[in-house]
Amino acid sequence: MIAVRQAISEALAVIRSGYAQSPEIGLILGSGLGSLADELKPLHGIAYSSIPHFPKSTVAGHKGMLCLGKLQGADVVAMQGRFHYYEGYSMQEITFPVRVMRELGVKTLIITNACGGINPDLYPGALMLIKDHLNLMGGNPLIGPNDDSIGPRFPDMSAAYDQDLIKLAETIAVESGIELKSGVHSAVSGPYYCSRAELRMIRTMGADTVGMSTIPETIVAVHCGMRVLGISCVTDMAIPEQLHGISHEEVVSVAEKTRPKFEKLVRGIVGRLG
Amino acid sequence: MSPFTPALKNSNESDVSRSAEIVRNALGSQVEPIGIVLGSGLGTFAGEIQGSKSIPYSDIPGFPVSGVKGHSGKFVGGRLAGKDVIVMQGRAHFYEGFPMRQIAFPIRTMRKLGVKKLLLTNAAGAVNLNFSKGDLMLITDHINFSFHNPLIGENDDTIGVRFPDGSRVYDQKLNELAEKVAQKSGIKTQKGVYMFMPGPVYETPAEIRMARVLGADAVGMSTFPEALAAMHCGMQTMGISYISNMGAGINPGKLDHEEVLRMDESVYDSIRSLLAGIVAEL
Numbered sequence: 001m002i003a004v005r006q007a008i009s010e011a012l013a014v015i016r017s018g019y020a021q022s023p024e025i026g027l028i029l030g031s032g033l034g035s036l037a038d039e040l041k042p043l044h045g046i047a048y049s050s051i052p053h054f055p056k057s058t059v060a061g062h063k064g065m066l067c068l069g070k071l072q073g074a075d076v077v078a079m080q081g082r083f084h085y086y087e088g089y090s091m092q093e094i095t096f097p098v099r100v101m102r103e104l105g106v107k108t109l110i111i112t113n114a115c116g117g118i119n120p121d122l123y124p125g126a127l128m129l130i131k132d133h134l135n136l137m138g139g140n141p142l143i144g145p146n147d148d149s150i151g152p153r154f155p156d157m158s159a160a161y162d163q164d165l166i167k168l169a170e171t172i173a174v175e176s177g178i179e180l181k182s183g184v185h186s187a188v189s190g191p192y193y194c195s196r197a198e199l200r201m202i203r204t205m206g207a208d209t210v211g212m213s214t215i216p217e218t219i220v221a222v223h224c225g226m227r228v229l230g231i232s233c234v235t236d237m238a239i240p241e242q243l244h245g246i247s248h249e250e251v252v253s254v255a256e257k258t259r260p261k262f263e264k265l266v267r268g269i270v271g272r273l274g
Numbered sequence: 275m276s277p278f279t280p281a282l283k284n285s286n287e288s289d290v291s292r293s294a295e296i297v298r299n300a301l302g303s304q305v306e307p308i309g310i311v312l313g314s315g316l317g318t319f320a321g322e323i324q325g326s327k328s329i330p331y332s333d334i335p336g337f338p339v340s341g342v343k344g345h346s347g348k349f350v351g352g353r354l355a356g357k358d359v360i361v362m363q364g365r366a367h368f369y370e371g372f373p374m375r376q377i378a379f380p381i382r383t384m385r386k387l388g389v390k391k392l393l394l395t396n397a398a399g400a401v402n403l404n405f406s407k408g409d410l411m412l413i414t415d416h417i418n419f420s421f422h423n424p425l426i427g428e429n430d431d432t433i434g435v436r437f438p439d440g441s442r443v444y445d446q447k448l449n450e451l452a453e454k455v456a457q458k459s460g461i462k463t464q465k466g467v468y469m470f471m472p473g474p475v476y477e478t479p480a481e482i483r484m485a486r487v488l489g490a491d492a493v494g495m496s497t498f499p500e501a502l503a504a505m506h507c508g509m510q511t512m513g514i515s516y517i518s519n520m521g522a523g524i525n526p527g528k529l530d531h532e533e534v535l536r537m538d539e540s541v542y543d544s545i546r547s548l549l550a551g552i553v554a555e556l
Contacts, residue, residue: 007277053276088282088427096278138421191425192440192502197415197467201488248437 004092004099005147010052011100019044019068022105023075025273026098026226027266028082028217030113031248032255033233036263037078040069048081053096055089066097072267074274077101084213086191091141095220099150102224108165108273109221110266112231114255115211116193116238116246118203119183124237125258127180127265129169130161130230133215134186134207141216142223151223160222165229165269172268178261183208185232187215196240203240210238229269233258282427284375285336285382290433293334293379294386300329301351307358308553309381309389309509311365311500313396315518315535317346319546320363326352331364334383338366338376349380355554360384367495368420369474378424378503382433385507391448391556392504393549397534398494398515399477401485402466403524405492405517408541410456410548411464412449413513416498417490420472424499425506434506443505448512448552455551461544466491468515470498479523493521512552516545 029036037043048054048064056064065080079101083094101109117126146153166182173180186207188194194202194210202210209232221228235254236246312319320326328350331337340347347364362380366372384392398411405411429436449465456463469485471477473495477485485493492515504511518534 004277053278055278055281086426088284090279093278093281136421189421189423189426191429191436192423192438192506195415195417195440195443197417197489198440201417204488243441245439245442248435 005150007053007096008099008103011054012103014051015046015066015100015104018046021068021075023068023077024105024107025074025076025270026101026106026109027076027078028109028111029078029080030082030213030233030255032114032252033112033259033262034080035259036266037065037067037080040067040071040076040078042069044068055083055093072271072274074270076270077104077106082213085137085189085216086212091139091216092144095141095216098217098220099224102226106226108227108229110229110231110269111214111217112233113211113214114235114251115185115209115232116236117209117234118199118238119208120239122181122208122234122237124234124254126234127178127258127262128209128232128234129166129180129182130185130232131166131182132161132184133218134184134205135215136202137187137189137215141220151225155223157222160218160228161230162227165227168272169229169265169269172272173265176264176268178265185214185230186210187212193246194238196243199238199240209234231262231265233262282375284427284430285379286430287432289336290382290386293336293383296334297329297349297383297387301327301349301360304351304358304360304388306388306390307351307360308556309360309384309392310549311362311392311394313496315397315537316395316545317363319549320350320361322546322550323350323352323354323359323361326350336379338372338379340364340366340370355550357553357556359553360387360389365496365500368422368472368499369495374422374424374499375427377499381500381503382507385509390509392509392511393552394497394500394511394513395545396494396497396513396515397518398468398492399519399521400492400517400524401469401482401521402491405464407517407519408538409464409517410461410544411466411492411515411517412452413444413468413497413515414449414465415444415467416501417467417469417488418498419469424503434508438506440502443501443511445510445512448510451555452512452548452552455555456548459547459551461548468497468513469493471495476529477522482521482523485521492517514545514548516541
């Protein structure tokens, strides 16, 4: 077994062999939201399968490509497709790309996802800024030995989502005429969609949305000192009293319809950060 | 070399087929048998099966073998109320250290044996203050409070879909049928939400209060993994909890496993009539 630090170096060496810039902005693009990465100019794409220690995504709608290039004048690195805990990978493994992005130079990470809306103020197609989260996944990526050169043993999570980035996103949204909600995002392991009783519980606990990603990546990003902005794209309502069965295809289809305003928002944020 | 442990593999179609073949050879061919899983203290129900044949789990590859008292660990096939049934006498639990996907394996094997309807039973502690020891609760829904589940890992699409709908695990028609049977036989039933706890510790009084706030009516250490696996592979499922005790802190006194296993004869008679009555109507 090799140390994670060495694995990061090996992954970095492969990325660096074809790309010299040090992007300070990272993007993780969720289900149906991946196409923003195609706008990078000049686009330098590396398939996850050719990066050492990267798992490969097995989910439809997730492409599995690390994309590097300029967006709105800023150097960015974007994950087109991500890894999920329900795929059977460990929490450490699904968040490995975040650690690699940090070594690549990323200081600000924009994490996005498709999720279910619990708060009735939300609607399919709504965008929600994540103000805080509830980890109901059954684990977290920091369990295990801690490498103090990467981050502290006991990281503070009282402001996991950066206040200044939230304000910036809200400003951009107003300027662009995009309605932006904000709230608490919860994540479960999946892959099954929650039962009604589970949704009632999650609502009681204080969540506005529920998904199957984002939180492990946020935890690792905070641990290694990045500023995080979280954006949830509500693809279906998960209100226990009004539940109808949903399919992954529906989730991807709503995410794709929401994509134009999502992309406009992210472009605006990246432009202002760059 | 990788710093990570290999990704979880889930059981695939060929593992399931192989084990199903071994069970079929031992029990003989059955036509769409009804599956029944017997919970703690209910093992003697297997004695009701006519013309029964059995196979110990230890003879079936891929099967978890439970070491818990009150769970003997075999498949029993035969006839009940004029129907083919296949009964799990004893089950494996998450708290024994079995991976969730292994707890799901016997359910997938039953599906391969033609089981389309599955009756799950368990002993549970009451959270709902209107329940009493000895009550039977029809499970309307569940809360997975272990935050683990048997569908994590690579998915075999020939068994079930990647993202199954967890809001339709317990079949409403089966529950309605159970209520009708209970009414006809003069058996009182409750309905409620079963909260799955990993165990093996019994809950604290604070945890029982939390479970109530979060919407549970009963708590237990089984059934959820099997019900989820059954939904995933397309079975109609129902669950019956028999309230073996009130949750911690509701009444004075300690909880012990002996109390859970000790079932009054009248309670046993009710469950037996209910199960046989449901099977007869299917």
